[in-house]
Amino acid sequence: MSQPKLRLREVRKEFAHRGDTFVALADATLDVRPGELLAVVGPSGCGKSTLLDLLGGLTTPSSGEILLDGRPVTGPGLDRGIVFQQYALLPWRTAQGNVELGLEAKGLPRAERRETARRFLDLVGLGGFADRYPHELSGGMKQRVAIARSLAFEPDVLLMDEPFAALDAQTRESLQDELLRIWRATGATIVFITHGIDEAVYLGQRVAVMTSRPGRIKAVVDVDLDVSAPDVRSTDAFGAYRHRIWSLLQDEVVRAQQHELAPREDLAHV
Template sequence: MTKIKAENIKKMFKIRSNGNSKNNGNTSKELLALGGVNLSINKGEFLSIVGPSGCGKSTFLDLVGGLTKPNEGNIYIDGKPVNGPGLDRGIVFQQYALFPWRTAIGNVEFGLESKKIAKNERIEIAQKYLSLVGLSGFEERYPYELSGGMKQRVAIARALAFDPDILLMDEPFGALDSQTREILQRELLRIWEETQKTILFITHSIDEAVFLSDRVAIMTARPGVIKNIVDIPLSRAVRFEDDVRTSNEFVRSRHELWGLLKEEVVKAQQIGVKTTLKISSSEKAVAQGEAWT
């Protein structure tokens, strides 16, 4: 059963390109970030998108999250078009994005407050999810008192607490050291089994994608489209075995994905060298900030 369906998604960005010495002065151009993405994700599936940096993976995730609108195309969740964010989707970013003025439990409660759940029940639910991510006893810690891995656990608990059907994860383990990353990957698989969520996972690590996913979609260099989708022939039980990463299936999948990804990475680097581009962030009014200081 299809849970998320993206049809011909195109997304454009206005950019300020700082011209080189020949071409002084700023020119405003439009940059095609996504060039028609088609993708279906099944209910309860773990699907990862891998792609070279700057290919528009995160842009796509934002679109599914309803944080931005596509210029063309539509995204459907359970057959209904997405227009705006909602509590049916929980998002986890690489940057943790915890509210630093709230304790761990306060962070997990945040989404529940939007759901208008009473305080007592909120605390109960938040405690349950903190214990699901292995953070019982850390309820009253502030984010600055937590390690990177623990922060990301809180962020995962926060995204799960209001019980969304879908978990959107944008390189969630990208900022962690490799041991912590492996531990959290295993934890995520366990949580996925326990909660039966549909997970859309963005990563640039092929290894991570193979380890976690039912299917892996490869995105091309900008403008991003889905180049290929690869099935990962690993059962959920096998993934918890210690030597899964050296198993034949794992190695073969990784090899296949790298073959598909390689030329996109090269292409992306060429694009990167040719132009240095700044995508203006809609949330951050940089120009206005400068005027005031």
């Protein structure tokens, strides 16, 4: 078996809060395989975003280790791209200018930056919008630009923190299909954080289920679906995966609510 692309071993993350210690993650252990799309679900407040920040090197673990290709993650790097729920586009730059941002950090010459940015805008279906500014783009188009920007510098791993959560249902499903197409075209390793079980089952080759706070990896479910099949979300197989993951999550959602870590409506969204 090949070495994991990403490896978390007994990762703990604590924060100081009003003189007390707040434990966001405790003994989180997980392997991410090279080239896989791994979805991560869990109740609100369980540490999903903290997990992604740790993988991105935006914060450091209190204990435990995080390895990328066997090397410790000690900070941010161009070997990892991050796509947040908020598009984080620079409003004074065009779509192409935003995509070129990471390429500038790599020191690519202007002509090469321009060609690469155009290629990745084409990849996300925005070839005709290179000169548009963020305020001229829809929410779904802005998120496509953010994805293109993260992919353009060809990171080893793409980390996505609920990137489609703010979009309407139709746009969200469209971008889910786009992400699968891009993933197959690029062979990238993707870790996708989501609240939605349906989204996790549709996108993930595997789905990691987290406990309520402090977050741990409760289970990892292998998903074997042909998502190119017509109306796959209505099939018995899809429903069976959804039920299995919901069963793993149900107690965690209740526990999170009891600790006032999640609003009641989360039962409708996890």
